[in-house]
Amino acid sequence: MITVGDMAPRGFTPAVMPAWAPAAGAVRRAKAPFRERLLMTVLFAAVLSSCVAFIEPSPHDALMGALAIVALAAGVRFHRILLIPFTLLLVWNFFGLLTLFNVPDQKETVQYAATSVYLAIAALIFALIVADKTMPRMAALEIAYVMAAMISALCGIAGYFHLVPGAAMFTLYDRAMGMFKDPNVYGPFLILPLLFLLQHMIVKRINLLSLAVAGIIMFGLLLGFSRGSWFAFAVGLAVVIVLSFLTAPTPKVRMRIIGLSIAGLAALAVLLVLLLTMTSLGSMFSTRAQLIQSYDVGTGGRFVLQELAIGSVLEFPNGMGPFEFSRIFGLQQHNVYLQAFLVYGWGGGFAYVLLVLTTLWVGFANALKCRPWQGYAIAAIGTFFGVALEGFIIDTDHWRSFFLVLGLIWGLAAATRAAGKDLPAAATMVAPREAPPYSPRRSGRGVAQPG
Known part of the structure; x- marks a missing residue:
C-alpha cells in the first residue's frame, strides 16, 4: 500500500498519521531533519494543550510562542495568497489599537487589544505551517486536536454526571464546559475535530476507534447545551456532507455518502430520544432547545441590545473601544459583527467582515x-461557515479555535496554489489522508510536494 511516507518530499517522511486511518501502521518512520521533527512535536503539543483554557495565560499560549520560533527556524515560507489575511488582520488590529485612545488608563482594554493581536498572529502561524509539508503536519495537528477534544468532552461528561469528586469544576449552570470558562466556547472547540472524524467515516471507512471517539465528542457537545454550538455543528455537518458528495470520485462513493448520512442521522435521532428519556437531560434539553430564551427578548434582552448596538455603530464611526458598550448599556450585544464595528471602529469592522467573507x-x-488534503479543507470550511453564522448571536472574535480554523483554511489554500493543477479525483482516494501515487514535480523553487 502506498503511504504518505512513500510520497512525501525527498528527505522527509512523517512519523505520525491519524490512529483511525487504516494505513497508519504502514507509515515508515524515516529520519526527518531535526528542525522538522521539532516543529511537528511543538505543533502537536500546542494543539493538544488548547483544551486547557480556564487559566490566563494558558499553556497553549506559551507553546504558541515556542511554535512561532520553531516554525521560523524550520524555514516556513510566506505564500503570496497569505497577504490577504495578513493585510486584513493588520488593518483590523490597527483600528483596534486606535480605539484604545477612547478608553485610556484601563488595563482590561489593553489586554483585550493584545489578545486580538495575539490571535491574528496565531492564525498566520497555523497558515504558514500547513502551507508546506501539508499532509504530515495536518496529520499531527489532527491527532492532537482530536485528543484535545476527547479530553475536553470527557471532562465535560464527568462534570455533568459528577463522576469523580471535584468534577463540578468542568460545568457551569449545569452545562458541560470542560476546561474552558464558558460552555459557549467549549462547544465550538469540539466541532472541527468531530467533523474531521465524520468526514473520514462517510467518505473512507468506519472503524470502532473513530466511531467511539466521535461518539464521546458528540456527547460532550450535547452536554454543553449551547444552542449556537448545536447550530454551528449542524451547519458544518451539512456542508461536509454536501461537499463530500459533490467531490466524490465515483457514483459508488456518492451512494455510500448518501446511505451513511441517512443511517447516521437516523441513529443520532434514536440515540437522542433515548438520552432525553433521562430526567435531567430531557429537562435541560427541552429548556435549551427553545428558539427564544428569556434573555433574548424584553428590556435588556439580546435583540434589544443589538438594536442599540446598531445605533451606537452609526454614532461612533471611530469605535467605542473594548467593553464600552457593555459599560453603558449593561450587557454585550452578542453579535461579533456589531462587536467588530463597536470595538474596532468602521475601519476595523469592515476589515473583519471582509476577512470572514x-x-x-x-x-x-x-x-x-x-x-490529498481535500478532506481537511472540507472539514475546515464546514466548521468556519457554521461558526461564522453563529457569530450573529454571540461574540467569537476572541475564540482561539476560530482563528485556528481560519489559519488552516488559508494555509491549505496556499498549499493548493503551490501544488499547481488539479489532480484526478481518484488520486485523493488512495487511502485516508494519504498522498496519491505520483512523483513530486520539480520547479525552480524546489520540489513541489503533494503534502
Missing part, C-alpha cells in the same frame, strides 16, 4: 479542488 470564498473554492 474572503475566508469563506477561498475555503469553499479550495474544498472543491482535488488534493
